[in-house]
Amino acid sequence: MNKIQKKLLILGVILMLSMTLAGCGTVKSEAQGTWVLTEDHRMTMKIDGDDLTLYYGKESMKGKVREYKKDYATLEMAGPENNGKATFKNGKMYIGDLVYKKKD
Numbered sequence: 001m002n003k004i005q006k007k008l009l010i011l012g013v014i015l016m017l018s019m020t021l022a023g024c025g026t027v028k029s030e031a032q033g034t035w036v037l038t039e040d041h042r043m044t045m046k047i048d049g050d051d052l053t054l055y056y057g058k059e060s061m062k063g064k065v066r067e068y069k070k071d072y073a074t075l076e077m078a079g080p081e082n083n084g085k086a087t088f089k090n091g092k093m094y095i096g097d098l099v100y101k102k103k104d
Contacts, residue, residue, distance in 0.1 A: 026068070027068050028068045028073070031068070033046070034103040037099070038101050043056045051064060051065075052064065052065060052075060063075060063077035063078070072086060072088070073086045
């Protein structure tokens with residue numbers, strides 16, 4: 001192989017790696033959507049960007065996603081006991097002992 005072919009091969013490998021990594025989801029993209037509490041299907045949470053709304057029956061409560069980290073998001077809602085860390089694994093969201101499943 002000459003120098004040009006080697007450079008093209010290296011460039012091709014870098015481009016493929018970049019596309020592969022770009023395809024991997026981030027916590028922010030994984031968090032988006034509607035989540036249903038597995039224990040009580042009347043409770044759902046909708047995350048849209050940094051805004052979140054918790055629904056229980058006809059009641060709702062607004063909140064924010066304070067920050068997205070590498071493997072979790074920090075949620076902030078009215079009342080200090082409602083703040084928490086949400087982790088996302090295999091299509092599920094975990095907040096303390098509560099498990100939410102992504103709604104299709």
